[in-house]
Amino acid sequence: MSRVNENYLKLPGSYLFSTIGRKVREYSETHPEKKIIRLGIGDVTQPLAPAIIEALHSAVDEMAKPETFRGYAPDLGYEFLRNAIAKNDYQARGCQIAADEIFVSDGAKSDSANIQEVFSADSRIAVCDPVYPVYVDSNVMAGRAGDYDAAKQIWSNVIYMPCTAENGFAPEFPMETPDLIYLCFPNNPTGAAITKAQLQDWVDYANKCGAVIIYDAAYEAYISEENIPHSIYECEGARTCAIELRSFSKNAGFTGVRLGFTVIPKELKCGEVSLHSLWARRHGTKYNGAPYIVQRAGEAVYSEAGKAQLKAQVAYYMNNARYIYQGLKEVGYTVSGGVNAPYIWLKAPNGMTSWEFFDCLLERVNVVGTPGSGFGPHGETYFRLTAFGSYENTVEAVERIKSLQL
Ligand SMILES: Cc1ncc(COP(=O)(O)O)c(C=O)c1O
Numbered sequence: 001m002s003r004v005n006e007n008y009l010k011l012p013g014s015y016l017f018s019t020i021g022r023k024v025r026e027y028s029e030t031h032p033e034k035k036i037i038r039l040g041i042g043d044v045t046q047p048l049a050p051a052i053i054e055a056l057h058s059a060v061d062e063m064a065k066p067e068t069f070r071g072y073a074p075d076l077g078y079e080f081l082r083n084a085i086a087k088n089d090y091q092a093r094g095c096q097i098a099a100d101e102i103f104v105s106d107g108a109k110s111d112s113a114n115i116q117e118v119f120s121a122d123s124r125i126a127v128c129d130p131v132y133p134v135y136v137d138s139n140v141m142a143g144r145a146g147d148y149d150a151a152k153q154i155w156s157n158v159i160y161m162p163c164t165a166e167n168g169f170a171p172e173f174p175m176e177t178p179d180l181i182y183l184c185f186p187n188n189p190t191g192a193a194i195t196k197a198q199l200q201d202w203v204d205y206a207n208k209c210g211a212v213i214i215y216d217a218a219y220e221a222y223i224s225e226e227n228i229p230h231s232i233y234e235c236e237g238a239r240t241c242a243i244e245l246r247s248f249s250k251n252a253g254f255t256g257v258r259l260g261f262t263v264i265p266k267e268l269k270c271g272e273v274s275l276h277s278l279w280a281r282r283h284g285t286k287y288n289g290a291p292y293i294v295q296r297a298g299e300a301v302y303s304e305a306g307k308a309q310l311k312a313q314v315a316y317y318m319n320n321a322r323y324i325y326q327g328l329k330e331v332g333y334t335v336s337g338g339v340n341a342p343y344i345w346l347k348a349p350n351g352m353t354s355w356e357f358f359d360c361l362l363e364r365v366n367v368v369g370t371p372g373s374g375f376g377p378h379g380e381t382y383f384r385l386t387a388f389g390s391y392e393n394t395v396e397a398v399e400r401i402k403s404l405q406l
Contacts, residue, residue, distance in 0.1 A: 012153075015137075017041050024036060039367060039368060039389050041370070042386050044253045044255050056297045073291070075287065101276065105290060109134055112182075119270065123144060125139050133374070165347075182214050182216070183199075183213055184215075188218070193228045195229075200235045207237050212243060215242050217244055218245065232244050233265075243264050251301070320394040325339075334346060344387070345372070348381050349406040354374070357383050365400035370383070
C-alpha cells in the first residue's frame with residue numbers, strides 16, 4: 001500500500017506567499033475598482049536587458065539549424081557560462097573559484113531546497129530568524145526539523161538565530177553547535193548585510209566546529225557599501241567550510257527565465273567525503289541541465305553591454321529602495337535595509353502585528369507587502385516592502401502609506 005512521506009504532513013498551513021495571494025485575490029474580487037500596488041513578493045518588474053534579449057534570440061536561432069542545434073546540456077552547465085561566472089563573480093574579486101567548482105542550475109530556490117539532501121538525516125541545522133522559508137521547509141520535508149510548536153512557530157530540532165534590531169539583524173553564534181548553518185546576506189527579508197569581518201568570524205566558527213555554511217548570496221548585486229563581502233570566498237578558510245548559492249533572478253531579472261548556480265569548492269569535505277563529488281553525483285542523477293538558450297542568456301549578463309545595462313537596472317530598483325526608506329522614515333516609521341538589498345524592513349506602527357498591518361495596508365490603501373511573521377517568530381511586528389516595483393508604483397505606494405497617518 002502506498003504511504004506518503006509523513007514529514008510533508010507536518011508542514012504548517014500554506015506557503016506564506018500563497019496566503020498573501022489568496023487574501024489579495026479575495027480583496028480584489030470584492031473591490032474590483034481598486035488599484036492594488038504589489039510590493040510583497042520579491043519578483044522583479046523590469047523587462048530583460050537588451051543584451052540578454054539579443055543572446056536569447058540568437059540562441060533560439062541556433063536551435064533552428066541542424067549544425068548548431070543542442071540537446072541535453074552538460075550536467076554541470078556549459079563551460080562558456082561556468083568560465084564567465086568563475087572569471088567575473090570570483091576571480092575578479094580575488095576568490096579562487098574554478099569553473100569546475102560551479103554547478104549551473106535553474107535557480108537558487110531549488111538549490112537551497114535540495115542541497116540538504118547530501119547531508120546526514122540527523123544533521124542539526126541553524127537558521128536565522130526571520131528566514132527565507134525554503135531552508136526550513138526543505139529540511140522539514142527531509143525529516144530533519146523535528147516537531148512543530150504551532151504556538152511558538154518553531155521546530156524542535158532547528159536551531160534559531162534571532163536577528164533583531166538589537167543585534168543589527170546579524171545572527172550571533174548559537175548556543176548549541178549546528179552541523180549546517182544557513183546564512184543569507186544581503187538578507188531576505190530584513191535587507192541587512194554583514195561586513196567582511198563578521199562573515200570571517202562565521203567562517204572561522206564553522207571551520208572550528210566542523211559545520212558547513214550554506215551561503216545564499218542571491219542579492220549580491222545590490223551591495224553598495226565597500227566593506228560588505230560579495231562572496232563568502234572572500235573570507236580566508238571558506239573553501240573548507242562553505243557552499244555558495246547564487247541566482248540570476250535578482251541581478252538580471254531571470255525570475256521567469258530561471259538560472260542560478262551553486263559553488264562547492266573541491267576542498268570541502270564532510271568527514272572524508274568530498275561534497276563536490278556528492279553534489280555532482282546528485283546533479284547527474286536528478287537534473288538534466290538548464291536550457292542552452294537560458295545559459296547563453298546567462299553568459300550575456302557578463303558581457304560589457306550586459307554589465308552596463310544590469311548596473312542601470314539594479315540602480316533603478318535601489319532608487320525605489322531609497323524612496324521607500326526615506327519616505328517612511330520621514331513620517332516616523334522605524335525602517336532598516338534598503339542600502340545593500342532591495343528590501344525595506346519596517347516596524348508595524350502602533351503595536352500592530354505583522355498581519356494586522358498587512359490587512360490595514362491592503363484594505364485602507366490597497367498596498368500589498370509581506371508580513372514579517374511569515375518569515376519566523378522574530379519577524380512578528382515587522383513588515384517587508386520590496387523595491388522591485390516600477391518607480392511610479394513605488395512612489396504612489398509610499399504616498400498612500402504616508403496618507404494613513406497611523
Ligand atoms: C534568499 C533567496 N534565495 C533564493 C531565492 C530564489 O531565487 P531563484 O529565483 O533563483 O530561485 C530567493 C527569491 O526570492 C531568495 O530571496
